[in-house]
Amino acid sequence: MSRKSKIVQIKIEDTIFPNKSIGIYEDKKVIFKGGIKGQIVLVKFKKKRKDYIEGKLLEVIENSPLEKNLTKYGEYDLGPCPYGTLLYEDELKLKEEQVLNLFKKENIDGFEFLGVERSPNEFAYRNKMEYTFGDEFKGGPIVLGLHKKGRFYEIVDTDGCDLVDSDFTSIRKTVMNYFRSIDSSFYNKRNHEGFLRHLVIRKALSTGEILVNLVTSSQDSLDKKSFLNELLNLKELKGEVTGVLHTINDGLGDTVKADKIDLLYGRDYIIEEILGLKFNISPFSFFQTNTFGAEKLYSIVREFIGEEKKDIVFDLYSGTGTIAQIISPIAKEVIGIEIVEEAVVKARENMKLNNLENIEFIAEDVFKAVDNLDKKPDLIIIDPPRDGIHPKAIEKIIDFSPNRFVYVSCNPVTLVRDLKVFKERGYKIVRMKMMDMFPRTPHVEAAILMTYCGSEEEQ
Numbered sequence: 001m002s003r004k005s006k007i008v009q010i011k012i013e014d015t016i017f018p019n020k021s022i023g024i025y026e027d028k029k030v031i032f033k034g035g036i037k038g039q040i041v042l043v044k045f046k047k048k049r050k051d052y053i054e055g056k057l058l059e060v061i062e063n064s065p066l067e068k069n070l071t072k073y074g075e076y077d078l079g080p081c082p083y084g085t086l087l088y089e090d091e092l093k094l095k096e097e098q099v100l101n102l103f104k105k106e107n108i109d110g111f112e113f114l115g116v117e118r119s120p121n122e123f124a125y126r127n128k129m130e131y132t133f134g135d136e137f138k139g140g141p142i143v144l145g146l147h148k149k150g151r152f153y154e155i156v157d158t159d160g161c162d163l164v165d166s167d168f169t170s171i172r173k174t175v176m177n178y179f180r181s182i183d184s185s186f187y188n189k190r191n192h193e194g195f196l197r198h199l200v201i202r203k204a205l206s207t208g209e210i211l212v213n214l215v216t217s218s219q220d221s222l223d224k225k226s227f228l229n230e231l232l233n234l235k236e237l238k239g240e241v242t243g244v245l246h247t248i249n250d251g252l253g254d255t256v257k258a259d260k261i262d263l264l265y266g267r268d269y270i271i272e273e274i275l276g277l278k279f280n281i282s283p284f285s286f287f288q289t290n291t292f293g294a295e296k297l298y299s300i301v302r303e304f305i306g307e308e309k310k311d312i313v314f315d316l317y318s319g320t321g322t323i324a325q326i327i328s329p330i331a332k333e334v335i336g337i338e339i340v341e342e343a344v345v346k347a348r349e350n351m352k353l354n355n356l357e358n359i360e361f362i363a364e365d366v367f368k369a370v371d372n373l374d375k376k377p378d379l380i381i382i383d384p385p386r387d388g389i390h391p392k393a394i395e396k397i398i399d400f401s402p403n404r405f406v407y408v409s410c411n412p413v414t415l416v417r418d419l420k421v422f423k424e425r426g427y428k429i430v431r432m433k434m435m436d437m438f439p440r441t442p443h444v445e446a447a448i449l450m451t452y453c454g455s456e457e458e459q
């Protein structure tokens with residue numbers, strides 16, 4: 001066997017964010033995705049890099065002493081739930097260690113670390129799921145579920161280790177059984193033939209409202225009456241189906257897009273409540289997937305900002321305007337900037353719903369929008385996507401020279417990269433708190449407060 005395709009048994013000595021493991025083979029580091037510190041695993045070599053060998057995790061031979069939750073998930077393909085075999089306390093410790101190591105590696109220190117805030121719910125915390133129609137094996141019965149781990153075609157009949165509540169499962173199974181009973185076809189991603197594509201369920205966890213969105217191609221027709229009959233007569237739901245949509249998508253890619261949306265029942269949005277404010281959520285707009293976790297995250301942002309200051313605040317990457325609205329009562333004026341037009345429309349509607357007046361939402365790329373802002377902010381809040389702040393945008397944002405920045409990040413790797421730039425430009429990290437928005441997965445959020453303390457030459 002060539003070295004490239006060699007398969008070896010090794011022990012996972014350490015893990016790095018996000019969900020990468022390190023083992024040693026003949027004095028060389030082997031790095032691969034997945035795994036838990038302490039496991040003995042089989043790894044296949046993929047590529048020889050300068051300082052390490054890149055591998056692929058094939059199988060866990062022996063569990064780690066850290067896996068104390070095996071009774072529930074030991075036999076189960078964890079799919080989207082890689083940390084399911086850990087006790088929640090140990091999962092939080094692991095995330096803390098991994099994120100702090102990223103900071104240490106880049107010499108970012110000297111700040112107050114306020115620990116990791118746990119998610120209010122360890123399980124059933126997700127408010128949105130996107131299921132796919134397909135089959136588990138070629139020619140098998142139609143399945144509605146999630147992609148099998150690491151596979152593009154096979155779909156498994158699962159919700160993925162209890163990250164959603166039982167309403168999601170009841171609706172998914174009912175819809176799957178209905179289309180099985182009438183022998184409908186699913187959209188085949190190889191030849192682009194077939195009808196059923198996705199089922200997207202959004203549930204407002206604070207109000208119990210449920211929005212169901214069936215996504216199909218235009219290659220067949222839906223019997224609306226009997227489909228609705230199945231959904232609306234579901235007895236065992238804890239929440240209530242308040243809207244049903246049928247989206248037609250003939251795009252060739254696997255993402256949920258809309259060529260046409262047909263409202264079959266009720267209304268095309270749900271209302272979620274966070275910290276006493278109402279948010280109207282449409283089928284495609286961004287909303288934090290852990291509702292009660294988001295309450296805690298936004299409370300951390302509020303705590304970092306402190307007492308009422310009547311500041312001018314920029315909320316960059318504002319989505320549906322949640323942060324802007326939560327801080328509106330303590331600010332003089334808030335300007336939110338977001339690239340997705342539909343999210344900005346929702347943000348403006350939500351602002352009216354909550355009787356707030358001191359916010360302006362701008363639909364534009366942050367990189368361009370900052371050129372046209374003539375206001376001088378006292379505080380800038382930044383909550384960028386996983387890629388972090390674009391390197392060209394970050395310089396322009398710092399040029400506003402506010403007294404304080406609050407950076408909310410869903411990706412500690414890009415956060416650390418960006419913090420180095422803030423540091424070079426004279427900002428000091430005052431405090432950091434992590435918020436576990438994604439239990440049972442390797443992901444975690446972090447909020448950072450920075451203040452200006454002069455450029456490096458000035459110090």
Ligand SMILES: C[S@@+](CC[C@H](N)C(=O)[O-])C[C@H]1O[C@@H](n2cnc3c(N)ncnc32)[C@H](O)[C@@H]1O
Pocket residue numbers: 286287288317318319320321322323337338339340343364365366367383384385386410
């Ligand atoms: C992590 S979300 C934060 C949303 C919001 N702060 C919240 O908590 O609901 C990041 C947002 O940045 C938006 N975005 C991505 N790239 C952008 C850009 N270049 N300019 C403006 N907004 C962008 C995305 O559409 C998304 O709504």
